[in-house]
Structures are given as structure tokens and as C-alpha cells.
Amino acid sequence: KKTLIFPLLVETQVMHTLKGFTTSSSQTAKLPEYWEVTYVDDVEILHFDSNSRKTKAKLDWVDNITAKDPEFWKRENENNIVNEQVSKVNIEIAKEHFNHTGGVHLIQRMYGCEWDEETGEVDGWEHYSYDSEDFISFEPRTTRWIAAHPQASITKNKLDQVGLNEHKKYSLTEICPFFLKNHVINGQDFLMRTELPTVSLLQKTPSSPVTCHATGFYPATSALFWRKDDEELHEDVEMVQLLPNHDGTFQTTAHLRVEVTPDAEGEYECVFQLAGVKEAVVVKLDSRSILSNARIQGDRQEQVKEILVASAVSLWVLALLTAGLAVVLVKHGRTKQGEGCQDLVFREDPKRTSRPCATCDKKSS
Secondary structure, three states: OOEEEEEOOOOOOOEEEEEEEEEEEEOOOOOOOEEEEEEEOOEEEEEEEOOOOOOEEOOHHHHHHHHOOOOHHHHHHHHHHHHHHHHHHHHHHHHHHOOOOOOOEEEEEEEEEEEEOOOOOEEEEEEEEEOOEEEEEEEOOOOEEEEOOHHHHHHHHHHHHHOOHHHHHHHHHHHHHHHHHHHHHHOHHHHOOOEOOEEEEEEOOOOOOEEEEEEEEEOOOEEEEEEEOOEEOOOOEEEEEEEEOOOOOEEEEEEEOOOOOHHHHOOEEEEEEEOOOOEEEEEEOOHHHOEEHHHHHHHHHHHHHHHHHHHHHHHHHHHHHHHHHHHHHHHHHHHOOOOOOEOHHHOOOOOOOOOEOHHHHHHHO
């Protein structure tokens, strides 16, 4: 596989994010009724669910926040338990708005903030969805709730009249960035590292799109694209959503619809750029480097053939050696009778006692 490194001008990551995701459900037997996950720079750091009812750190360095905030875990756990109870009320209210009486229903909440380390600017957001459809969101700049669904109008009016919008804004633009900055400081060795990916070309069948797959990179801020003759392609290219790996790194994929011909191999290449790194990983399109089921099966068949041929040759050689050894033994027995009278199989070990052969016994008698 032809993997090249080219210098590029990529800015160092200065934007940091803290994101929280909550899900509350009704009538789900095997899943927790409520769970909450917190991410810093797209890395999971906290987890809570209604089964354990305990906030847990997903990375060791997260616990360092207690040095400046000894009550962090107690407060975090209490807040999550309150959020769990509030979510149960919210899901019942939403069911009333939509005239739902039974079945499985979900309320999902996404909230968080971002902090530009270079400019110091911060921003926050909070969104709710019901059964995977946008329901309502909060806009800190206008300090107002925005109904994303007709059934959310009643909720919007009530929330705007309660008088807690300023507190909501303060929570998203002051408190959230405060914790974000502390987490970034505590986890800077982990969060500020860079790891380049392994980039591979894949193809299910000869007629399938060629997939460029990059995995094992960090941070998540990155770009993966196909280009032809040094120009980025947009047509015939399908991007796949960025996904996290279990080890805290990320993976992403770009599919290219192209016929792999000798001419195409010299024109197309997959490029991966990572934030904070001045070099790009470039993999040129080459049929020999594409991993595919058909090619793997073909290679396996060739390997099986090679093994069978090698086995046949080995058996043939062994047969010849056996036949040759038999001839030597016969000749040896005929020409060397009475000369030492030692069995051939003992000649390799000089320490063993020589044993008289049958012909010698007969001759001596």
C-alpha cells in the first residue's frame, strides 16, 4: 500500500466542547429508564444511569477535578438523580401533548457549551427531542425557547413565562464553560495529544465503491476526502458519520464510486488531515492494496493450491529418498558383509554399543 505523508497547513485545535446527552424512556424492560453521558472534546468522561444511580468517571484523570472541587462527585450525582426524576415528568407531559397513552417513547436532551481557547469566546445550547423528532430548544443569545414542533408551543410559552431563562443562559454560558476549562486543564495530556490513523482501502466486490477507511486517530477534528489530479472530489463520494472507537480514538469513512482501472490508479488518492498536524496521510488508489472479500478468498485459494502442491512435492521427494535409502541398504548389506558387521541404524551414535548383524552371525558360525 502506498501511504505518503504530505505537509499541509492545519491550525492547532483551539475550540473545546463539553456535551451532555440524556435519554429517558417509557416501558423499556431491558434498558435503563434514564441515562446521561458527558463528553469533553467528543471523549466520554462521565456516565450515569437509573440502574446504578451513580455517576462514574470513564477516564482516570477526570477525578482530578476534586482537587479544586471536593464536592464535585456528590453534587454531580445529586443533580443526575434530580434530572432523572424531572425526565419522568417531562415524558408524561410530552405523551399528553401527542395523545400517547402507551408504548415505548423517548425524550432526548442534548446540551453543552463550547470555548474558543484563543479568543475566549463561549457559547451554549440545549435541545430536546421526542421520539427522535426535534421538539424544543433554547437560544442563549435571545434568551428564548424555540418550538421546533407545533405541539411544543404550549411548553415554549410556559417556559418563557416562568422567568428562569436568564438562569438557563447563565448555566450554559458561565457554569458549563467553567467546568469545561477545568476538564481541559486536568486532561490536557490526554485531550491535547495527536494520533495519526491507519488508512486502508476496502472494496466488497469489484463493482462496489472503493472505501477509504481511517481509524485510530485523535482528536476528532479531522478531514477525510478523495481527490483526483490534486482536486477534491464531491461528486460520486459518500461520507460516513464520524464514529468513536472503544479506546478513545475515532474512525471515519469515505466511499468513492469509481472503476478501478490502470488509468484510475494514477489519478485518484484518499487524503486524511488531522487538526494540529502539518502533514496529511495520502493513500493512492492501487488495486494491489485494496482489501476485498473476493481478493482475500482468491488469495486463500492460491494459498491452498500452494500448500497442496508443496505437500505433493514433499511426498514425492520423500518417496525418492526412501527408495534411495532402500537401495543403499541393500548394496551396503551385499558389499560390506564381514567388514565391521555393524547395523547401519547405529552408526549415527558412536556411544552406543555395536550390535552384530545377522549375516555376521551366520558367517562366524
